[in-house]
Amino acid sequence: MAYQKVSADQRAPGHSQYLDNDDLQATALDLEWDMEKELEEPGFDQFQVESAENQNLGHSETADLHLDSIQPATSPKGRFQRLQEEPDFVTHYSRSVPKSNRCSFCYLLKLLCTAIILFIFGILIGYYTRKNCPSAATSSATVDPQFYQDILKTIQAEDIKKSFRNLVQLYKSEDDMEISKKVKTHWISLGLEDVQLVNYSVLLNLPGPSPSTVTLSSSGQCFHPNGQPCNKEARKAGSQDLLYSYAAYSAKGTLEAGVIDVSYGTADDLKRIKKMKNTTNQIALLKLGKLPLLYKISLLEKAGFGGVLLYIDPCDLPKTGDLSYDTFMVSLNPGGDPSTPGYPSVDGSFRQSRSNLTSLLLQPISASLVAKLISPPKAKTKTDICSPLVLPNNEIRMVSMQVQTVTKFKTVTNVVGYLKGFTSPDRYIIVGSHHHTAYTYNGQEWASSTAIITAFIRALMLRVKRGWRPDRTIVFCSWGGTAFGNIGSYEWGEDFKKVLQKNVVAYISIHSPIRGNSSLHPIASPSLQQLIREKNNFNCTRRAQCTETNVSSVQIKGDADYFINHLGVPTVEFAYEDSKALEGPSFLSEALFPKHATNIEEMDPFFNLHETITKLSGEVILQIANEPVLPFNALDIALEVQNNLRGDQPSTHQLLAIASRLRESAELFQSDEMRPANDPKERVPVRVRMLNDILQDMEKSFLVKKVPPGFYRNILYHVDEKTRQFSLLVEAWEHCKPLASNETFQEALSEVLNSINSAQVYFKAGLDVFESVLVEKN
Numbered sequence: 001m002a003y004q005k006v007s008a009d010q011r012a013p014g015h016s017q018y019l020d021n022d023d024l025q026a027t028a029l030d031l032e033w034d035m036e037k038e039l040e041e042p043g044f045d046q047f048q049v050e051s052a053e054n055q056n057l058g059h060s061e062t063a064d065l066h067l068d069s070i071q072p073a074t075s076p077k078g079r080f081q082r083l084q085e086e087p088d089f090v091t092h093y094s095r096s097v098p099k100s101n102r103c104s105f106c107y108l109l110k111l112l113c114t115a116i117i118l119f120i121f122g123i124l125i126g127y128y129t130r131k132n133c134p135s136a137a138t139s140s141a142t143v144d145p146q147f148y149q150d151i152l153k154t155i156q157a158e159d160i161k162k163s164f165r166n167l168v169q170l171y172k173s174e175d176d177m178e179i180s181k182k183v184k185t186h187w188i189s190l191g192l193e194d195v196q197l198v199n200y201s202v203l204l205n206l207p208g209p210s211p212s213t214v215t216l217s218s219s220g221q222c223f224h225p226n227g228q229p230c231n232k233e234a235r236k237a238g239s240q241d242l243l244y245s246y247a248a249y250s251a252k253g254t255l256e257a258g259v260i261d262v263s264y265g266t267a268d269d270l271k272r273i274k275k276m277k278n279t280t281n282q283i284a285l286l287k288l289g290k291l292p293l294l295y296k297i298s299l300l301e302k303a304g305f306g307g308v309l310l311y312i313d314p315c316d317l318p319k320t321g322d323l324s325y326d327t328f329m330v331s332l333n334p335g336g337d338p339s340t341p342g343y344p345s346v347d348g349s350f351r352q353s354r355s356n357l358t359s360l361l362l363q364p365i366s367a368s369l370v371a372k373l374i375s376p377p378k379a380k381t382k383t384d385i386c387s388p389l390v391l392p393n394n395e396i397r398m399v400s401m402q403v404q405t406v407t408k409f410k411t412v413t414n415v416v417g418y419l420k421g422f423t424s425p426d427r428y429i430i431v432g433s434h435h436h437t438a439y440t441y442n443g444q445e446w447a448s449s450t451a452i453i454t455a456f457i458r459a460l461m462l463r464v465k466r467g468w469r470p471d472r473t474i475v476f477c478s479w480g481g482t483a484f485g486n487i488g489s490y491e492w493g494e495d496f497k498k499v500l501q502k503n504v505v506a507y508i509s510i511h512s513p514i515r516g517n518s519s520l521h522p523i524a525s526p527s528l529q530q531l532i533r534e535k536n537n538f539n540c541t542r543r544a545q546c547t548e549t550n551v552s553s554v555q556i557k558g559d560a561d562y563f564i565n566h567l568g569v570p571t572v573e574f575a576y577e578d579s580k581a582l583e584g585p586s587f588l589s590e591a592l593f594p595k596h597a598t599n600i601e602e603m604d605p606f607f608n609l610h611e612t613i614t615k616l617s618g619e620v621i622l623q624i625a626n627e628p629v630l631p632f633n634a635l636d637i638a639l640e641v642q643n644n645l646r647g648d649q650p651s652t653h654q655l656l657a658i659a660s661r662l663r664e665s666a667e668l669f670q671s672d673e674m675r676p677a678n679d680p681k682e683r684v685p686v687r688v689r690m691l692n693d694i695l696q697d698m699e700k701s702f703l704v705k706k707v708p709p710g711f712y713r714n715i716l717y718h719v720d721e722k723t724r725q726f727s728l729l730v731e732a733w734e735h736c737k738p739l740a741s742n743e744t745f746q747e748a749l750s751e752v753l754n755s756i757n758s759a760q761v762y763f764k765a766g767l768d769v770f771e772s773v774l775v776e777k778n
Contacts, residue, residue, distance in 0.1 A: 161451075163451040167447035167451060183435055190458050196417070201411055203408075206408060213401070218397075227365070244327075245328065252356065252361070255401055260282050262284045282306060283305070285373070286311075331485045333357060333484055427473065427692075431475065448610065504567060506571070513609075513610065517603045521574075523571075528570050532551045535619055568701075645725070669767055711728065729748050732744050
């Protein structure tokens with residue numbers, strides 16, 4: 001018989017413990033003996049076994065025995081199949097199942113049950129983890145507008161009110177660093193990850209040890225800027241307000257001269273005055289408004305004036321507030337640290353000696369003091385008609401003005417917090433407010449703006465904690481030194497200029513959100529005006545009173561200045577205004593009144609206006625930060641340029657021709673590139689990135705090098721709501737109308753022409769790049 005037995009000593013050393021059991025060995029021997037007897041029966045002579053292997057009784061650990069298998073020869077049936085057909089099969093195998101079979105079966109069953117339990121447990125963990133923590137970045141292609149509303153619905157007016165009141169309590173602090181640290185701590189407590197304090201040592205022009213004075217030479221009467229006599233009682237009553245009634249970076253000293261009323265100090269006003277009087281070393285009585293203060297100061301310097309008494313005519317103010325006796329502060333700083341013009345105030349930087357930025361002695365005074373300078377007090381008549389303050393040309397008023405200021409280096413602190421983007425972390429949306437700076441009075445607007453930006457951070461971080469992130473990075477900034485000429489934002493911008501030029505997508509300004517309570521007044525770059533109209537119309541459906549809002553591009557006060565004029569960044573600002581204030585002269589906001597002059601809680605007692613500003617600004621921020629294609633409109637820029645060339649200025653035919661070509665290029669760009677990119681089916685990531693790079697740099701073409709003081713370098717912005725032409729051309733035309741030479745106007749024309757041509761070339765180059773990419777792919 002060819003069947004061979006396997007002896008016990010032939011087992012592999014690493015086999016299962018079940019094979020060492022004596023019962024198992026006995027059972028195996030009996031089985032072998034029975035199988036030999038069966039194979040000896042007739043009909044099985046052809047069945048040969050060349051080698052045998054030990055039976056693996058169902059346990060996996062016997063797999064390492066490496067024994068030869070049984071090979072069938074000519075038998076038509078398998079061995080165990082044949083055994084089962086034998087009539088004595090049951091009698092031969094009627095004994096109980098071996099223990100090794102039972103143990104192996106139980107072991108496999110345990111393994112199977114354990115695997116099933118672990119599998120089900122893993123599914124449950126994955127389900128609830130995904131339910132509670134959505135994907136790290138919601139795909140912008142599938143974002144529903146309701147998603148933004150879900151984030152913003154957590155913004156509540158009551159929370160903003162509490163934050164505002166807490167910030168106002170910090171007003172008494174004279175330490176800029178203390179306020180900055182508290183803002184930083186609050187932002188970190190809300191969950192903002194990376195919050196930094198950025199410090200710069202800058203040159204500040206501060207009030208002197210005693211208030212400035214104005215003395216009537218004829219009577220010898222001395223007055224403080226608020227119109228009160230120069231005595232100890234008046235000084236004690238308003239010592240803080242009197243000290244801070246000054247013009248930062250004005251010349252200091254004493255000047256005695258005649259007063260000449262120059263009204264608003266426009267070019268026409270000065271031409272009229274110079275025909276009648278000698279203006280050399282005289283004192284100009286100047287109204288604030290209509291044009292930038294820096295521009296009017298430059299005209300007065302050219303006219304030869306030696307000093308300026310600056311005031312606000314009560315007829316230019318809304319009737320909601322009487323500021324006739326209030327003093328105010330202004331800054332003559334165009335922006336940044338005066339000691340480091342054009343470069344950041346970092347350690348080791350060269351410091352220029354610039355204690356004053358004008359040769360004029362300038363002193364802000366109240367309207368009540370102007371009334372005393374003009375004429376003796378008269379009985380008031382009951383009439384609703386306001387009579388502007390005017391000093392007759394035939395009257396002579398001699399006064400002596402004394403201006404006292406002190407120049408010191410102080411630390412200005414910015415609070416900068418980052419929420420990193422998921423897909424495009426190198427693209428920044430900057431949201432800017434400002435905090436109270438010591439040595440000034442900013443009213444309560446700084447607390448209002450800081451409360452709004454804090455409320456949005458709170459709402460945003462609630463969603464971020466659940467796993468969501470915007471596609472682009474959002475940078476939250478609370479600027480310091482704003483009252484002295486946007487020093488904090490300028491220094492930070494100059495410090496990181498190379499990075500910001502490439503990476504900043506948009507700037508959202510929350511400078512002074514509540515200036516009134518009658519109408520919403522949004523200001524936006526031309527490329528963003530369509531988006532702002534859409535958001536405002538959408539929110540109108542949820543408000544009882546909602547009038548049509550005019551979105552314009554006009555110069556705004558605040559820290560957006562650097563981003564608009566030096567980086568060409570598209571900008572948005574929402575604010576509530578007094579409708580009557582909008583009808584009056586512009587640039588009255590250049591005056592900073594004391595704390596009690598603008599009571600925010602009186603204008604918005606329930607903080608519903610604050611909530612509206614927060615949600616409108618927040619929705620714009622979210623859409624710019626999260627849409628795959630930036631929501632900028634190239635065609636609107638071309639249309640704005642064409643509208644700005646409508647007017648009676650001569651020699652604009654060349655500009656109109658170039659503007660027409662710009663519109664054609666913008667239309668092609670809008671239809672051929674932007675529309676397909678907004679379709680998710682045709683959206684290619686590389687092309688979307690190229691498209692966004694072009695969109696974010698569109699306004700850079702309109703930055704001109706040379707502009708009058710106080711005018712924006714970005715010529716897409718107007719001086720005021722009433723001016724619809726390029727402000728640069730309007731000013732140049734007004735300046736050179738009576739002159740035989742129009743060189744100034746021609747220079748302005750050249751600046752505008754080059755800007756429009758540069759924009760047209762920019763769009764054309766963008767189209768060529770996309771076309772070349774298509775050719776390469778095909």
